[in-house]
Structure formats: C-alpha cells, structure tokens
Amino acid sequence: MGCNEEMSLNDRILQYLESVGGFDTYDFAQKIKEDHVKIVGAVKSLLAYDELVTTENRSRTLWALTPEGNEFVNEGSKEMRVFKLVPSEGLPIAQVMTQGTKIGFNKAVANGWLRVEKGIVKPSNAPTEDTVQIHLDHIFKNCSEKVSQADKDVYKKRKLIEQVIVNSLYVDKGEKFTVELQKVENDLTAEMIATGAWKDLVFKPYNYNSMGTLPEGGHLHPLLKVRAQIRQIFLEMGFTEMPTNNYVESSFWNFDALFQPQQHPAREAHDTFFLSEPALSHQFPRDYLEQVKRVHSRGGFGSQGYGYEWQEEEAQKNLLRTHTTAVSARMLYKLAKEGFRPAKYFSIDRVFRNEELDATHLAEFQQVEGVIADHNLTLGNLIGVLSEFFKKMGMDQLRFKPAYNPYTEPSMEIFSYHNGLGKWIEVGNSGVFRPEMLLPMGLPEDVNVIAWGLSLERPTMIKYGIDNIRDLVGPRVDLQMVYDNPICRLDKNGIHSMLDEEENSRRWDITVFSLLTAA
Known part of the structure; x- marks a missing residue:
C-alpha cells in the first residue's frame, strides 16, 4: 500500500466515523468495496495516534461460496446449463450426458424442466430464472438473509457454500478523536530538543511490553x-x-x-x-x-x-x-x-x-x-x-x-x-x-x-x-x-x-x- 493510498483510506475511515459513529471494519469494507485486510491495516495505523480511536476485536460466522459455488454464480447452475443444451426438438440422452453433467441432468429432470421420451430428452416446463444462481449471488454479496435456511442447507449439502469465521474490529471514537491527522514522530532527535519543537509534536507511544526482535546468537569460528x-x-x-x-x-x-x-x-x-x-x-x-x-x-x-x-x-x-x-x-x-x-x-x-x-x-x-x-x-x-x-x-x-x-x-x-x-x-x-x-x-x-x-x-x-x-x-x-x-x-x-x-x-x-x- 502506497503512502498516499494509506492516508486517503485513513481520511475516509475518520470521516465515516465522524458521520455515523462506531462501525465494524468488515461491514465498512463491504460498503466501500475495499479489501477488508487493508481496512484493518489502516485502522491499526490510526492506533499510533494517542487515543484517536478505540478498537474491539469481533468475530462472526458467515456463509461463503466454495470454488464450485463461484462457478455457479459466473456460469449458472449445472441444471440450467444442461437445460440450455437441449433444443425444442430434443437430443439423444447419450449426447446430453456427454455435453452436460449427470447431476445437472438429474436436477433438471427433478425440477420438471426436461423429460425423456424413448431415449430422447426434450424440454418441458421452461424455468423463468436460475434460482440457484440467484441465491448464490445473494450469498456472494453478503445478503444471505434473502436465502431461506432450508435452501442454505441444500446448497451446503451440494458443497456450494460453507461457513467461515471472519475476524474484524469494531472501531469507535477515542477521547482525542479528530478528523485532522497530525504526523506521528517515531524518534526524538537532538534537533527537536535543541529547538524545542518536540513540545508541539505527536510521538508514537512506546510499547514497553513488546519483546522486539531478538538478536541472533553468537557462533564459534571453525x-x-x-x-x-x-x-x-x-x-x-x-x-x-x-x-x-x-x-x-x-x-x-x-x-x-x-x-x-x-x-x-x-x-x-x-x-x-x-x-x-x-x-x-x-x-x-x-x-x-x-x-x-x-x-x-x-x-x-x-x-x-x-x-x-x-x-x-x-x-x-x-x-x-x-x-x-x-x-x-x-x-x-x-x-x-x-x-x-x-x-x-x-x-x-x-x-x-x-x-x-x-x-x-x-x-x-x-x-x-x-x-x-x-x-x-x-x-x-x-x-x-x-x-x-x-x-x-x-x-x-x-x-x-x-x-x-x-x-x-x-x-x-x-x-x-x-x-x-x-x-x-x-x-x-x-x-x-x-x-x-x-x-x-x-x-x-x-x-x-x-x-x-x-x-x-x-x-x-x-x-x-x-x-x-x-x-x-x-x-x-x-x-x-x-x-x-x-x-x-x-x-x-x-x-x-x-x-x-x-x-x-x-x-x-x-x-x-x-x-x-x-x-
């Protein structure tokens, strides 16, 4: 992440915190369509400013798509893809099975979209929409509440979705909150002391509990x-x-x-x-x-x-x-x-x-x-x-x-x-x-x-x-x-x-x- 990008993201976080108050970093990442890891990194950089913001660790369980579920969102469900293979005059079942998949064919038949007559597969009741693709797209967009629990159970059984734990931070204003950031100094220099400039500067607090990088141990020469x-x-x-x-x-x-x-x-x-x-x-x-x-x-x-x-x-x-x-x-x-x-x-x-x-x-x-x-x-x-x-x-x-x-x-x-x-x-x-x-x-x-x-x-x-x-x-x-x-x-x-x-x-x-x- 470049310096300008980091500062821009910090400003957006502070402005959002000023307007809405406390927020969850995961929800904020979804709102502004940004990588959640970048949001967390920016928030942690703001912690260098004394009492500017406060954070609290949170975790939640979410539904996420499996690789096959992502394929369904991009290309449609297997049953819909098999249905679209069959023209109105029909196709031999062997040809359908060669070009499609067995599970897609079985699902399309079970849904009443296709029928088999003397070894020929023909369309039956045409579907108005690909419900599976729509449901998976809702889950992809973190709108899983639009999908019933029964459907979720079915998609989980089909290994199209899975539950994942997402760790995030809840960010709120600190006692010294401001949207105008002042540069944080890492080191106290001799020049700052000589000119007295240190009195007006903000210094990054020391973490006395940090172990730091351990020096490598000595080695005997041959x-x-x-x-x-x-x-x-x-x-x-x-x-x-x-x-x-x-x-x-x-x-x-x-x-x-x-x-x-x-x-x-x-x-x-x-x-x-x-x-x-x-x-x-x-x-x-x-x-x-x-x-x-x-x-x-x-x-x-x-x-x-x-x-x-x-x-x-x-x-x-x-x-x-x-x-x-x-x-x-x-x-x-x-x-x-x-x-x-x-x-x-x-x-x-x-x-x-x-x-x-x-x-x-x-x-x-x-x-x-x-x-x-x-x-x-x-x-x-x-x-x-x-x-x-x-x-x-x-x-x-x-x-x-x-x-x-x-x-x-x-x-x-x-x-x-x-x-x-x-x-x-x-x-x-x-x-x-x-x-x-x-x-x-x-x-x-x-x-x-x-x-x-x-x-x-x-x-x-x-x-x-x-x-x-x-x-x-x-x-x-x-x-x-x-x-x-x-x-x-x-x-x-x-x-x-x-x-x-x-x-x-x-x-x-x-x-x-x-x-x-x-x-």
Whole structure:
C-alpha cells in the first residue's frame, strides 16, 4: 500500500466515523468495496495516534461460496446449463450426458424442466430464472438473509457454500478523536530538543511490553572449534595451559634464551616484525642474561657455544613473537627459580611471521605447542608421548625423521600415513631442548625437556573444506560459513579407508593427516 493510498483510506475511515459513529471494519469494507485486510491495516495505523480511536476485536460466522459455488454464480447452475443444451426438438440422452453433467441432468429432470421420451430428452416446463444462481449471488454479496435456511442447507449439502469465521474490529471514537491527522514522530532527535519543537509534536507511544526482535546468537569460528578439541586432548593427558597473552616479546626471550644465534636468518626484518615503539626492552633477569651471553659467546655446560661477541642491544629489540616457544622459555625459567618439579605445559595461541600472503600463508597464525619437563627424559619418551597425542587425534601410523632446530637436539619431523592420498605427510615438528638452553636457567642437569608443535589453521581448513586461508581468517570471511559449519569432532577410533579423494576432504578422520607444522 502506497503512502498516499494509506492516508486517503485513513481520511475516509475518520470521516465515516465522524458521520455515523462506531462501525465494524468488515461491514465498512463491504460498503466501500475495499479489501477488508487493508481496512484493518489502516485502522491499526490510526492506533499510533494517542487515543484517536478505540478498537474491539469481533468475530462472526458467515456463509461463503466454495470454488464450485463461484462457478455457479459466473456460469449458472449445472441444471440450467444442461437445460440450455437441449433444443425444442430434443437430443439423444447419450449426447446430453456427454455435453452436460449427470447431476445437472438429474436436477433438471427433478425440477420438471426436461423429460425423456424413448431415449430422447426434450424440454418441458421452461424455468423463468436460475434460482440457484440467484441465491448464490445473494450469498456472494453478503445478503444471505434473502436465502431461506432450508435452501442454505441444500446448497451446503451440494458443497456450494460453507461457513467461515471472519475476524474484524469494531472501531469507535477515542477521547482525542479528530478528523485532522497530525504526523506521528517515531524518534526524538537532538534537533527537536535543541529547538524545542518536540513540545508541539505527536510521538508514537512506546510499547514497553513488546519483546522486539531478538538478536541472533553468537557462533564459534571453525578455528575455535578445532582449538577446543585439541585443547581437550592436552587436558586429558594432564597438561597445564600456559599464559600466552604476551604478543610482544623481546628478542632475548624469543631467540637468545632458546640458544638461537644472533646471526640467524630468522632474526632479520624480512622474517620478523620488529617494533618501532617501544623499540627496546631493558628489564631482564641479569644473572640469567649473563649466563645466556656466556653460553652463546664462549660456551659452557659441555658446549663450545657459537664463538661470537654476543650483543645485549640485539637482545633488547622488541618484536611480535614468532613462536609460542618464547612462552615455554619463560615458563621453564620460572620453574627453575621456584624449585624444579616435573611439569607438562601446552599452549595454543597466535604468532607472527613476516610472510608473503598467499592461499596458504598469512602473516599471523595459531601455533599448537606441547612441553614436558622431567628427570632423565629420553627420545623414547618423546616418541611415546607423540604416539599417544596423535592417536587421540585419529592418527596411529607415525614415522619420525631426524631434523635440525636451533634449540632442540635431537630433533624430529613427524610424519603420518594418509590413506586417502596414499602417502606419508609431515604433521609436526619435535625435539629435546638443548642443554645450552636449559642449564643457564638453573634447571638440574638430569632434567630434560621434550616438546612438539603444529599449526591450527591448516587442519581446520582441511576439516571444513576451505582451500584458501583468506576465506578462514580476515575480511573475506563469509559469516554464513561460520554459522553453518558443524562442531569439530576428532575421530578417536582409528582410521577408516575412503573410496575417493573427494570423500576424504569431508572426513576429519582422514583430513587430520594433513596437519602441517607451524615452523
């Protein structure tokens, strides 16, 4: 309904109410030959004006035509149509039945309009009018009182009419009734307050009982769903979560404490985000810093070190942490200072690399890390823990390959067999922290620390069928994808063989094999 039409209809309602007083919307719709739904809508819009009109709900039972009844009004009753088929000389009964209807023929014969002589149908007493059509037209025009109850019962039995319940409103004048409408304002603006115009305006009343539109509930991002499952695995294995809210680190904790030399390529600006403000950190545990400096420059604890002049200015540089292993270093140092006790730590949080953006790399990602510190741990302990961890993720076919990391020795890359692709795929990196990293902290000499890590984004992409990481993280993310994707469920009952690669992409028990290391 257009604005002009609505206002015109409102004016007609008010003028009619002014002249006749209260009225029923259904009767008014019939009087002005307008759709009753439009009349009710217009009346409800008038309720926005404070005490302009009052309404009362009403209902009534009326006779209405069925589709066949409407056909009778437009084309005549079936008996009349059959009568008009028969000329004065008559027609064979078979031809009449073909062109007309059986019920129409029977009714015409019963009314005395037609007779049958030796198989020929001939006119008899011609009807003066089609009474059925006239009666149904009265009902169509809501003049059912012109039709007797006996006739109504007959037409109902013939399924030409039916009773319907019509809901309407009885409209009457309110205490502030007027035929001159003033625009109703929906909102109070700053301009109205500043000019004082609000004093002369009419505002739509607030409905404090209205519930309004409920906001749509929040949805977990796929990364959070997978994160929750991996976190649960760590907790089931007795690990404690490390605090990882420190995104900005000094080069000391991010590199030097891990026995990573100051000339290492990872410490260049093309690999790491360095901060311009604040550019440097100055507060370090001095005794520990001197131990780190010594082991880098001259060696110690059975190591010859790197044999270069270690610079504190390089260690002071602030950066966005490139791995959560910096957090592990802080936790191990704290463990040594508080008095060593066996500990198992894990973290799942964001790290930053100065990577070139493409479909599988972003400048930031989530790193999953597990760390165990205990007396006399060996490479066998690391392999055993890794086997249990990945088994809980649905991977029980593992292989280990020697590798190099600056702060672990020995180091291992972890591979798992992917049934769908028919090959071994790297799923993580691991190793035993070097004595040059642990002993300067003050940890006992018989304490070893084993650790491993992987990324979070890539397994999430594989599980949820996302082939471009920019569709998972960043401004290109489709919120509908976040709403629609199901919960993450890791298959802990082993590995199932799949028929084709397309099916593999939909099954987590296969896709977890394509976890890739964050390193």
